[in-house]
Amino acid sequence: EVQLVESGGGLVQPGGSLRLSCAASGFTFSRYWMHWVRQAPGKGLVWVSRINPDGSIIQYADSVKGRLTVSRDNAKYMLYLQMTSLRAEDTAVYYCATSVGCPAVNYWGQGTLVTVSS
Amino acid sequence: DIQMTQSPSSLSASVGDRVTISCRASQDISNYLAWYQQKPGKVPTLLIHAASTLQSGVPSRFSGSGSGTDFTLTISSLQPEDVATYYCQKYNSDPPETFGGGTKVEIK
Numbered sequence: 001e002v003q004l005v006e007s008g009g010g011l012v013q014p015g016g017s018l019r020l021s022c023a024a025s026g027f028t029f030s031r032y033w034m035h036w037v038r039q040a041p042g043k044g045l046v047w048v049s050r051i052n053p054d055g056s057i058i059q060y061a062d063s064v065k066g067r068l069t070v071s072r073d074n075a076k077y078m079l080y081l082q083m084t085s086l087r088a089e090d091t092a093v094y095y096c097a098t099s100v101g102c103p104a105v106n107y108w109g110q111g112t113l114v115t116v117s118s
Numbered sequence: 119d120i121q122m123t124q125s126p127s128s129l130s131a132s133v134g135d136r137v138t139i140s141c142r143a144s145q146d147i148s149n150y151l152a153w154y155q156q157k158p159g160k161v162p163t164l165l166i167h168a169a170s171t172l173q174s175g176v177p178s179r180f181s182g183s184g185s186g187t188d189f190t191l192t193i194s195s196l197q198p199e200d201v202a203t204y205y206c207q208k209y210n211s212d213p214p215e216t217f218g219g220g221t222k223v224e225i226k
Contacts, residue, residue, distance in 0.1 A: 044219050102167055108161045
């Protein structure tokens with residue numbers, strides 16, 4: 001069974017940093033693209049970033065370029081999102097997600113809440 | 119970047135009604151279009167990919183159609199458990215993998 005479990009969310013001050021983690025299990029992690037998607041409270045889904053299976057291709061939404069960095073450790077089955085220079089508008093639930101056996105994202109974690117506030 | 123525009127943003131319909139939700143891409147995305155359902159307080163789930171391919175386990179009252187720039191999600195007979203927000207998303211090779219703004223479906 002595919003499982004994605006995010007961690008690392010919390011309250012951070014504007015301008016601060018945070019690292020989110022996503023622990024994957026139940027599939028061969030090193031074979032699949034991984035994504036981060038976020039959802040501000042009461043708002044819609046926003047795609048943030050994706051990383052290819054070997055980590056050589058990483059793509060970002062314009063709104064986060066230069067401030068968020070995605071990486072993965074295939075040996076540990078872990079996906080990461082390093083967040084810097086955080087702003088109030090980065091407040092959201094952050095989901096990690098993947099597409100296993102399907103061209104679209106078909107597995108989501110439960111999400112981790114990041115709150116940027118003083 | 120390609121923009122994805124959904125309409126309406128919300129709708130209210132009776133149990134048993136046929137419901138349609140539209141999604142328009144600002145450029146041709148062929149059939150690289152997915153539909154997701156997000157029930158209140160829950161994680162999104164995939165309903166349809168490739169514009170019209172029903173994900174395993176999804177009730178057959180859900181269907182998708184379209185290609186190019188215009189797409190539709192149809193619920194043939196609305197059920198109480200279909201109360202949710204529905205999102206389209208384009209997922210072709212060029213990022214970003216933009217979501218539509220969402221359509222909130224309620225029971226009248």
